[in-house]
Structure formats: structure tokens, C-alpha cells
Amino acid sequence: LAHAGxxxxxxxxxxxxxxxxxxxxxxxxxxxxxxDDRDRMDRMDRMDxxxxxxxxxxxxRGKGSKGTGDVDDALEDALSGHDGxxxxxxxxxxxxxxxxxxxxxDRGDGGARFAEAMDxxxxxxxxxxxxxxxxxxxxxxxxxxxxxPALSEEIRERDQERRNKGxxxxxITRQASDDD
Numbered sequence: 001l002a003h004a005g006x007x008x009x010x011x012x013x014x015x016x017x018x019x020x021x022x023x024x025x026x027x028x029x030x031x032x033x034x035x036d037d038r039d040r041m042d043r044m045d046r047m048d049x050x051x052x053x054x055x056x057x058x059x060x061r062g063k064g065s066k067g068t069g070d071v072d073d074a075l076e077d078a079l080s081g082h083d084g085x086x087x088x089x090x091x092x093x094x095x096x097x098x099x100x101x102x103x104x105x106d107r108g109d110g111g112a113r114f115a116e117a118m119d120x121x122x123x124x125x126x127x128x129x130x131x132x133x134x135x136x137x138x139x140x141x142x143x144x145x146x147x148x149p150a151l152s153e154e155i156r157e158r159d160q161e162r163r164n165k166g167x168x169x170x171x172i173t174r175q176a177s178d179d180d
Contacts, residue, residue: 071100078118084126090136098144101151117147 075091091099103114121143133139145152 071096071103074103074114075099075118078122082122082126084122085128085130086122086125086140087136090140092137092141095137095141095144098141098151098155101155102148113148117144120147 072088075088075096079086079088099114099117102117106112106114121140124143125140130136
């Protein structure tokens with residue numbers, strides 16, 4: 001035989017696509033074969049019955065998240081009444097962080113910058129087709145940066161300071177260990 005993997009018989013015979021595996025199932029543990037699809041569907045059905053947000057500790061809701069659920073709820077509200085191409089998934093971490101900052105400032109000074117930013121994003125995206133924008137997350141974030149360039153620069157500077165502060169700490173730690 002020219003091909004060692006072809007053990008089904010005559011050259012060119014395809015077989016049933018299962019190779020040499022046992023007919024009762026594969027030999028490695030934990031694999032359930034056809035039952036896997038049924039179990040996956042059962043899990044999906046159970047997920048539909050769960051509440052959307054739980055109070056327990058789960059992924060994405062750690063100590064570092066400051067009201068992102070609040071921003072998510074506001075985004076869902078804004079997008080629910082809009083028929084444009086924009087989706088919730090088009091707001092990545094950076095966009096949500098930007099909007100969260102606007103929202104927290106609105107609470108402090110009684111402003112409506114969050115609503116104004118969302119109106120501007122919805123206005124510019126409503127004329128677009130999904131296929132006309134290559135990266136919706138980047139497009140949405142760019143619109144937000146243009147809405148408030150000063151806030152965008154402030155967030156960028158804050159991030160840079162955090163990075164420099166962290167890098168400085170590790171450099172000092174290295175120097176101290178070299179001196180010993």
C-alpha cells in the first residue's frame with residue numbers, strides 16, 4: 001500500500017469515516033459520542049431557563065469591574081429601540097470603559113454625555129450596512145473617541161501612567177535583588 005493509513009481494504013476504499021475505532025465508541029475515556037450532541041442541546045435548553053445575571057461569583061464580574069453591568073444594561077436599552085446594524089457585541093472593552101467613564105461623570109455632574117454619545121454612535125451607524133465596515137468594534141470606538149477627544153486622551157494617559165508605574169516597580173525590584 002502506498003498509504004499506510006488506508007487499512008479498510010482495497011486501495012481507494014473510503015470506509016465509514018471512523019477509521020479503526022471501535023464500533024461501540026472510541027477507546028479514550030470521557031468521550032460519549034452521539035450522546036454529546038444531546039447533552040449539549042440539554043445544556044443549551046437549561047441556559048435559556050437561567051436568569052441572565054447571577055449574584056454569585058462568575059467570570060467577568062470580579063473585583064475590578066466597576067459597574068460594567070450598568071453600562072451593559074444601558075447599552076441594551078439604547079440598542080433595543082434601534083433598528084440599525086449595531087449590535088451589543090460591537091462595543092468592546094475599550095468602548096464600554098469609555099462609556100462607563102461618561103456615565104459615572106454624568107452621575108457626578110447631572111449631565112447627559114452618555115446619552116449624547118450613544119445618540120451620535122447610533123446616528124452614524126444607522127446609515128451603514130454590516131458589510132461596509134470591516135471591524136465594527138474599532139469603528140464604534142473611533143466614533144466615541146471623536147465624540148470626546150479630551151476624555152479619550154485622559155484615559156490613554158491614565159493607562160500609560162499605570163504601565164510606567166508597574167514597569168518602574170519591577171525595575172526597582174530587580175535592582176534591589178541585584179544589590180543583595
